[in-house]
Amino acid sequence: MGEKVLMKGNEAIAEAAILAGCRHFFGYPITPQNEIPEYMSRRMPEVGGVFLQAESEVAGSNMVYGAACAGARVMTTSSSPGISLMQEAISYMAGAELPCVLVNIVRGGPGLGGIQGSQADYFQATKGGGHGDYKLIVLAPSSVQELMDLTITAFDLADMYRNPVMILGDAILGQMMEPVILKERPKQDLPPKTWATVGAKMRPKNVITSLSLDPVKLEKHNLRLAEKYKRVADEQVRYKTYMADDAETLLVAYGTCARIAQAAVDIARERGLKVGLFRPISLWPFPYDALQLTAQESLRVLVVEMSLGQMIEDVRLAILDSKPVCFYGRTGGMTPTPREVLDEIEKIVEEGI
Amino acid sequence: MKQVFGRPDALTDVPTHYCPGCTHGIIHRLVAEVIDELGVRERTIGISPVGCAVLAYDYFNCDFVEASHGRAPAVATGIKRVLPDSVVFCYQGDGDLASIGAAEIVHAATRGEKITVIFVNNAIYGMTGGQMAPTTLPGQRTTTSPRGRDVESAGYPIRVAELLSSLSGVAYIARVSATSPANVTKAKRAVRKAFEMQIDGKGFSLVEFLSTCPINWGMSPLEAMKWVDEKMSLYYPLGDYTQVPEVG
Numbered sequence: 338m339g340e341k342v343l344m345k346g347n348e349a350i351a352e353a354a355i356l357a358g359c360r361h362f363f364g365y366p367i368t369p370q371n372e373i374p375e376y377m378s379r380r381m382p383e384v385g386g387v388f389l390q391a392e393s394e395v396a397g398s399n400m401v402y403g404a405a406c407a408g409a410r411v412m413t414t415s416s417s418p419g420i421s422l423m424q425e426a427i428s429y430m431a432g433a434e435l436p437c438v439l440v441n442i443v444r445g446g447p448g449l450g451g452i453q454g455s456q457a458d459y460f461q462a463t464k465g466g467g468h469g470d471y472k473l474i475v476l477a478p479s480s481v482q483e484l485m486d487l488t489i490t491a492f493d494l495a496d497m498y499r500n501p502v503m504i505l506g507d508a509i510l511g512q513m514m515e516p517v518i519l520k521e522r523p524k525q526d527l528p529p530k531t532w533a534t535v536g537a538k539m540r541p542k543n544v545i546t547s548l549s550l551d552p553v554k555l556e557k558h559n560l561r562l563a564e565k566y567k568r569v570a571d572e573q574v575r576y577k578t579y580m581a582d583d584a585e586t587l588l589v590a591y592g593t594c595a596r597i598a599q600a601a602v603d604i605a606r607e608r609g610l611k612v613g614l615f616r617p618i619s620l621w622p623f624p625y626d627a628l629q630l631t632a633q634e635s636l637r638v639l640v641v642e643m644s645l646g647q648m649i650e651d652v653r654l655a656i657l658d659s660k661p662v663c664f665y666g667r668t669g670g671m672t673p674t675p676r677e678v679l680d681e682i683e684k685i686v687e688e689g690i
Numbered sequence: 691m692k693q694v695f696g697r698p699d700a701l702t703d704v705p706t707h708y709c710p711g712c713t714h715g716i717i718h719r720l721v722a723e724v725i726d727e728l729g730v731r732e733r734t735i736g737i738s739p740v741g742c743a744v745l746a747y748d749y750f751n752c753d754f755v756e757a758s759h760g761r762a763p764a765v766a767t768g769i770k771r772v773l774p775d776s777v778v779f780c781y782q783g784d785g786d787l788a789s790i791g792a793a794e795i796v797h798a799a800t801r802g803e804k805i806t807v808i809f810v811n812n813a814i815y816g817m818t819g820g821q822m823a824p825t826t827l828p829g830q831r832t833t834t835s836p837r838g839r840d841v842e843s844a845g846y847p848i849r850v851a852e853l854l855s856s857l858s859g860v861a862y863i864a865r866v867s868a869t870s871p872a873n874v875t876k877a878k879r880a881v882r883k884a885f886e887m888q889i890d891g892k893g894f895s896l897v898e899f900l901s902t903c904p905i906n907w908g909m910s911p912l913e914a915m916k917w918v919d920e921k922m923s924l925y926y927p928l929g930d931y932t933q934v935p936e937v938g
Contacts, residue, residue: 361768361771361772363768387771387772389767389771391764391797392793392794392796392797393793395761395764395793395794396761396764396767396793396794396797397764399757399758399761399764399765399768399794400764400765400767400768400771401768402757402758402761402764402765402768403737403755403757403764403765403766403767403768403769403770403771403772404768404769404771404772405768406735406755406765406768406769407735407768407769407772407773407776408772409772411768411772425758425761426758426761429758433756534735534753534754534755534769535735535753535773535776536732536733536734536735536752536753536773536776537731537732537751537752537753538732538733539732542750542751542752542753542754543753543754544747544753544754544755544756545754545755545756546738546747546754546755546756547756548744548745548756
């Protein structure tokens, strides 16, 4: 442990799952995340685990549902169109409070879209995706090391709160190679899975269902879920800032875009512009309070996304119209360059926004 | 005094919601008796479908999971791959298994998942009020085939036992009914064999029950039993469909 290795983002996710004690993986091929099932098909038999290639994302995500019912640490991975197919199982798992880890290596959409990196699944990940009142915990890494660390964290959060947790990456993060340090997982004090359906031996039967025909009971269940989501929102907000203390222009970006935005901050600072970065790491719960506080002294906010503007809605909710919120984004699998972001910064500064 | 008949341990002591003349109750009982006789209740996990048997978890006294529509074989796969020593059975209707869940059942069977599927075919969507099912007979009237199933437009009913029996992962498939004491006895033998195949690690097993839906068929319970014997079993012949093909 503590070993430094060069890894591809997708492979780091897979190895992190193994390190986190995940021994069951169900998946279906889709670009740009195929390295994950390929890695798992090699690695799982070495550690006594199960790799199974499902007949579809629909089936794969329902295999995850079953494995989670049986108390296993379980993961599936896919990319945008495949994640759309999983929304049924995701809603059921949220309703039945089943822990699992889902990875979306996002590609450009809508429809079949393309295979280049994108952040256009933000709404789907953070605002529901499937039917009903529920929340996913959504984590957005921005380096291969973070892909690894947050994947391990995701398993613990899933078990801690009995909730599906999604890692929201993109094609660029999945395909890039960076050095990572394989760390020992810190010991977690997690609740025993007394609810799991493993056979009713010396105890009354366990039943796992999301069906509740009595609306009084279903409302009560949903209100209990809401209390859980509030606890998550109180306890699991994650973010980082970069040169934000004296920033007149505060960039807000996550994942791949945060790396680009950080490069733009460096160039802007060289030119004497007071620019900083706020990077949400937990997209749900979104760091509303921290962003509001960080942005307090700045004159303007610039949201940078690889989409037509989705996270910007949460940024606006955090800022509450106290200052202008501008947007720069590329869509369809196009990636903004630091130069483009810098041009946008200079433009809004010049215009006196 | 020796008790010769009673409620199986694998059934709970609650009244079911099934309609009079529906054979779900008999089928539940047969499955529960087999679970008892094999002594596996404490390591059995059942999966209920979306359909009339959605509340089966209230009636069976073992661990139970409710799956989304058609996905029971995928859910069962997830459970069984985590707990290889458990006994996992799916309880599915014809809409659930042969329509929306067609992909899941075919692939669970061809993988040879060591699970048992109790497939209840009553040729109609019961819970939603009598719509056409993938197993609705040609000419059969339903609320979405009010002039009778027109095979030119709606296609032909699916023979699940025959279809799945061509797959190499299958260890045992039978089609049975519960319309007479003799048929019930045969059905129980089939259910027992299906569970034994799973426990012995032989592969995928399925028992298709031709069942009744007097309410949605617009028949009395007795007429419904007769319709199974005289009409359904002509299109869906009872018997053993296991033919594990040679792998060449």
